[in-house]
Amino acid sequence: MLARLARLWRRSPTAAPVPLVIRAPQPTRTFEADVKATGLSAIAWCQRRRRRPVLYSSVAPETLAALRQRHVDRVHRTIEVADRVIRHEFDLLGSGRYVPVDPDRPARDGYTPIDWHLDPLRGLRFSRTVPHKQWDLSTMQPGNADVKFPWELSRCQHWATLGQAFLFTGDDRFATEIGRELDDFSEANPTGTGINWGCTMDVGLRAVSWIVGLEMVRTSGSLDDAFWLRAYTALYDHGVFICRNLENTYEVTSNHFLSNLLGLLFVGAVFADLPQASEWASYSRRAIEHEMKVQVLADGADYESSIPYHRLVAELFLSAMRLADWHGAPMSAAFRARVRKMVGFLAAVTRPDGFLPQVGDSDDGRLHVFEGYGTTTPQDGRHLFGPAGLMFDDPAWIALGGEAGSWEAAWWGFGAAGMTGSSQREPLACLYRDAGIAVAQTAAAHYLLVTNGIVGTGGFGNHKHNDLLSFEYHHGGTPLIVDPGCYVYTSDVDARNRFRGTAYHNTLMVDGVEQNELRPGFLFRLFETSNPESVVFDDRDGVIEYVGRHHGYERLPEPVTHERTFRFLKSTGAVAIVDRLKGRGRHDLRWHFHLAPGISAEPAGSTVVSLAAGERRWQLTTPPGLQIAVNPVDYSPSYGVRIACVAIDLTLQVDLSDELTFEFSIGP
Numbered sequence: 001m002l003a004r005l006a007r008l009w010r011r012s013p014t015a016a017p018v019p020l021v022i023r024a025p026q027p028t029r030t031f032e033a034d035v036k037a038t039g040l041s042a043i044a045w046c047q048r049r050r051r052r053p054v055l056y057s058s059v060a061p062e063t064l065a066a067l068r069q070r071h072v073d074r075v076h077r078t079i080e081v082a083d084r085v086i087r088h089e090f091d092l093l094g095s096g097r098y099v100p101v102d103p104d105r106p107a108r109d110g111y112t113p114i115d116w117h118l119d120p121l122r123g124l125r126f127s128r129t130v131p132h133k134q135w136d137l138s139t140m141q142p143g144n145a146d147v148k149f150p151w152e153l154s155r156c157q158h159w160a161t162l163g164q165a166f167l168f169t170g171d172d173r174f175a176t177e178i179g180r181e182l183d184d185f186s187e188a189n190p191t192g193t194g195i196n197w198g199c200t201m202d203v204g205l206r207a208v209s210w211i212v213g214l215e216m217v218r219t220s221g222s223l224d225d226a227f228w229l230r231a232y233t234a235l236y237d238h239g240v241f242i243c244r245n246l247e248n249t250y251e252v253t254s255n256h257f258l259s260n261l262l263g264l265l266f267v268g269a270v271f272a273d274l275p276q277a278s279e280w281a282s283y284s285r286r287a288i289e290h291e292m293k294v295q296v297l298a299d300g301a302d303y304e305s306s307i308p309y310h311r312l313v314a315e316l317f318l319s320a321m322r323l324a325d326w327h328g329a330p331m332s333a334a335f336r337a338r339v340r341k342m343v344g345f346l347a348a349v350t351r352p353d354g355f356l357p358q359v360g361d362s363d364d365g366r367l368h369v370f371e372g373y374g375t376t377t378p379q380d381g382r383h384l385f386g387p388a389g390l391m392f393d394d395p396a397w398i399a400l401g402g403e404a405g406s407w408e409a410a411w412w413g414f415g416a417a418g419m420t421g422s423s424q425r426e427p428l429a430c431l432y433r434d435a436g437i438a439v440a441q442t443a444a445a446h447y448l449l450v451t452n453g454i455v456g457t458g459g460f461g462n463h464k465h466n467d468l469l470s471f472e473y474h475h476g477g478t479p480l481i482v483d484p485g486c487y488v489y490t491s492d493v494d495a496r497n498r499f500r501g502t503a504y505h506n507t508l509m510v511d512g513v514e515q516n517e518l519r520p521g522f523l524f525r526l527f528e529t530s531n532p533e534s535v536v537f538d539d540r541d542g543v544i545e546y547v548g549r550h551h552g553y554e555r556l557p558e559p560v561t562h563e564r565t566f567r568f569l570k571s572t573g574a575v576a577i578v579d580r581l582k583g584r585g586r587h588d589l590r591w592h593f594h595l596a597p598g599i600s601a602e603p604a605g606s607t608v609v610s611l612a613a614g615e616r617r618w619q620l621t622t623p624p625g626l627q628i629a630v631n632p633v634d635y636s637p638s639y640g641v642r643i644a645c646v647a648i649d650l651t652l653q654v655d656l657s658d659e660l661t662f663e664f665s666i667g668p
Contacts, residue, residue, distance in 0.1 A: 128193070
């Protein structure tokens with residue numbers, strides 16, 4: 001997950017650092033020294049810089065007018081949220097609305113400083129004085145405080161909303177808030193000091209947010225030359241910091257290093273005419289091209305074994321491509337082709353309700369938030385299909401993005417032209433063999449997704465869950481059986497391990513053993529023991545069939561191999577599941593079916609469980625002889641959020657002499 005959680009990752013004794021394929025430039029100059037090489041004073045450079053846009057999010061007046069006309073509700077909502085931001089009302093990572101007031105610094109000139117170091121749920125504060133290289137969560141975490149709260153706030157992704165409100169209203173209050181927050185953050189978080197410099201990913205994402213916000217308010221008369229000098233100096237310092245603290249010296253690279261590179265790419269665009277800074281853009285572009293080959297599988301899936309993280313990584317790569325296009329220097333054809341595959345994967349796994357299944361970890365990460373800040377659930381990734389559909393001329397993606405995608409596309413520099421496309425999704429059946437994801441969807445909104453993938457991130461398993469031969473199932477657009485999600489990371493170790501463990505997924509557990517070795521103290525690592533295989537994927541008339549197996553239980557004293565077959569009937573949406581166990585000895589078996597919130601379950605005989613949502617009814621049919629229990633569990637649609645629901649747990653003790661078969665069915 002996070003670079004500064006190294007002690008929670010705990011390196012394997014045999015692991016070697018990833019070699020640095022492309023050497024990063026090492027900064028030696030300050031902002032003013034780099035400007036001096038241009039022959040301009042720093043103030044003159046800032047004035048010149050503000051006269052021309054450098055980002056795709058610099059929308060034209062006619063685009064704003066069209067958005068006001070076509071997206072009336074979104075415009076009003078954006079302004080309302082921006083007003084809340086001015087009042088410093090935030091709602092992050094399941095916190096509920098809170099106002100972080102810094103207890104150490106008094107209000108000045110009508111502005112109350114923000115507490116950038118607060119976990120609002122627990123009322124605990126992180127240190128603001130520790131040098132970033134000395135920061136160590138395992139020894140410096142106050143109580144069970146969640147470091148993601150200050151990190152999330154420090155990304156300043158609300159600045160895009162402030163900038164949008166300024167553009168829609170011309171009200172300098174929104175520009176002034178950006179100016180005050182920049183000075184506030186810089187005062188409370190001197191460069192390199194405190195936890196908000198402890199993870200370079202957050203520094204990179206903050207740099208992007210600052211650039212986006214500053215671009216949007218660069219015409220405001222409320223921000224004077226002295227402010228702009230402070231702002232560009234602070235932004236340049238972010239670039240220097242990123243270069244010196246890249247997250248590419250660990251066992252693997254991931255979305256963290258990629259976020260570093262996007263930060264540098266955006267900073268490089270801002271300071272493109274400065275000699276040292278121009279090297280950052282050149283380096284980041286080459287490194288981003290390289291990371292596409294490292295981090296994205298041949299079938300287009302992100303290699304971290306997580307659909308929510310795939311959404312983040314797709315946004316990072318897509319925006320790099322868009323920024324390159326906007327500056328007239330497109331990325332390579334191979335890069336563009338792989339980005340297209342990434343978006344195709346995201347479209348394929350999107351559920352009938354438009355949300356993403358929560359397979360693997362999820363921390364709600366984004367590059368920039370142009371649509372629905374604080375109001376749209378992070379589980380909804382449809383906004384990306386608007387710009388992606390226009391970048392790749394794909395009407396189906398445009399339709400899937402809907403109104404959210406249309407709005408988002410305007411802030412990616414595509415104007416506000418009407419975006420059309422059929423709202424009817426085409427039936428699909430896809431196997432992403434490298435990712436270990438099979439997905440099927442019908443025109444009647446029946447949906448089945450099966451997970452059976454290797455431990456990702458090059459075997460590191462930082463965001464992988466023990467979800468082999470687990471599945472998510474919807475019938476007629478209603479979610480029935482769902483992946484449980486992720487919930488939290490370091491603030492609740494027991495919950496962290498429960499949500500990523502085998503027992504919480506829709507699969508079979510043998511003798512209480514994890515499919516892949518899960519060591520409770522290694523919060524961001526799984527140890528590969530399962531070697532999963534996709535054996536059959538067949539899309540024929542009326543039926544889609546997937547057969548997979550894994551070998552995780554072969555390390556038992558009396559080994560067992562688990563093979564599972566799914567048969568998905570296109571006409572009715574019913575699904576049959578057949579488990580085959582090969583091995584010997586006495587074993588305790590436990591099946592788990594995690595029901596979506598709002599779905600009730602009640603045993604209706606020895607082999608039937610009745611499922612209900614409102615007036616709709618379904619049933620789960622089980623083999624005879626199993627003990628049936630309906631237990632309370634939780635579903636996490638996004639980081640820090642738990643929703644109560646129930647699960648069906650089935651148990652049986654068996655004596656294996658060779659092979660046993662168990663058949664289940666779910667349908668109306």
